[in-house]
Amino acid sequence: MSLVDPGPLESERLVVRLLRGTDLPALMEVNGDEIATALLPYAAWRSLDDARAWHDRMAAIQATGLALQFVVESRSSGQAIGTCLLF
Numbered sequence: 001m002s003l004v005d006p007g008p009l010e011s012e013r014l015v016v017r018l019l020r021g022t023d024l025p026a027l028m029e030v031n032g033d034e035i036a037t038a039l040l041p042y043a044a045w046r047s048l049d050d051a052r053a054w055h056d057r058m059a060a061i062q063a064t065g066l067a068l069q070f071v072v073e074s075r076s077s078g079q080a081i082g083t084c085l086l087f
Contacts, residue, residue: 002065003086015073016084019058023071023080024051030082058085 008017028045030036031054037044045051058069067087071080 003068005068010075013075015075016070017073019055019069019071019083021052021055023073024048024055026080027051027071027083061087 005018008015010016025048028048028051031040031045031051034044042054043050045054058067061067062069067085070084070086072082072084073079074081
């Protein structure tokens with residue numbers, strides 16, 4: 001059974017939605033931090049090329065229907081501030 005996008009999930013301060021390629025520059029701030037990525041299964045990003053490689057891996061996983069890569073977005077800024085993988 002394939003996972004289906006539930007559409008944006010919204011709260012007063014956050015929006016959780018599927019990842020977009022345009023989120024990568026904002027996610028560099030989080031995923032470029034050694035402390036923030038210490039427990040993740042990939043190294044901290046050093047460049048947008050690292051971000052794009054991650055995006056391509058997540059898109060391939062999502063294409064299988066076995067996972068969905070979400071972004072946590074701040075409602076006030078409209079910027080991606082984190083991610084969440086559902087599988």
